[in-house]
Amino acid sequence: xxxxxxxxxRHSARAFRPEAVPREVLERVFTLAQRAPSWCxxxxxxxxxxxPEVTRELSKLLLAATSTMAIxxxxxxxxxxxxxxxxxxxxxxxxxxxxxxxxxxxxxxxRRAWLRxxxxxxxxxxxxxxMDRRWGTYPAIDVGVWLGTLLVAMTAEGLAACPQAALxxxxxxxxxxxxxxxxxGVLFGxxxxxxxxxxxVNACRTTRSPLAENVRFVGF
Numbered sequence: 001x002x003x004x005x006x007x008x009x010r011h012s013a014r015a016f017r018p019e020a021v022p023r024e025v026l027e028r029v030f031t032l033a034q035r036a037p038s039w040c041x042x043x044x045x046x047x048x049x050x051x052p053e054v055t056r057e058l059s060k061l062l063l064a065a066t067s068t069m070a071i072x073x074x075x076x077x078x079x080x081x082x083x084x085x086x087x088x089x090x091x092x093x094x095x096x097x098x099x100x101x102x103x104x105x106x107x108x109x110x111r112r113a114w115l116r117x118x119x120x121x122x123x124x125x126x127x128x129x130x131m132d133r134r135w136g137t138y139p140a141i142d143v144g145v146w147l148g149t150l151l152v153a154m155t156a157e158g159l160a161a162c163p164q165a166a167l168x169x170x171x172x173x174x175x176x177x178x179x180x181x182x183x184x185g186v187l188f189g190x191x192x193x194x195x196x197x198x199x200x201v202n203a204c205r206t207t208r209s210p211l212a213e214n215v216r217f218v219g220f
Contacts, residue, residue, distance in 0.1 A: 013160035015199030033150035038142035074185035099204035117166035160195035
């Protein structure tokens, strides 16, 4: 699969097969992602990749936290979505819940769907991504570029992934289990492994706006 095909094929998987990814394969895709560009080549991403047994323990602790702890991310989540961003968010939710068979008024189904985040979608591995708290906007952009590079590399390798802001909701849990230094703020997590192709949720695909809504060509 070339890079063009990998970009088109990439999507967020929310159900995974249980088998582990060989370490050498994980090292290969994360090594490729190291080629991502960054501001003055500072390479600000810090990543902890979990083996299956650690992933299961992490999931157990996060599920417990949903009942006992307040959400306190190191970097505040958005709380308002003005248009047109709200429209995109609604369309994403409709596609996802539709693929899961969860109705708009199904409160218990929606809660169960939310908790699946903390089950890490049964993925054998998670990657927890953090960044030095002293950095501001530009290094965070670098981490985003790294993430995009990683996701394409994983797709080309035949792996699946789902970036998850939800995993950053309880950073103290992550910090204690994974020994993340206090001077690093947790940005997000990534569920990763082999996609369960039989799971209906993995049929979900989100829309993209026409190019003209995001990109302007000046002087052409």
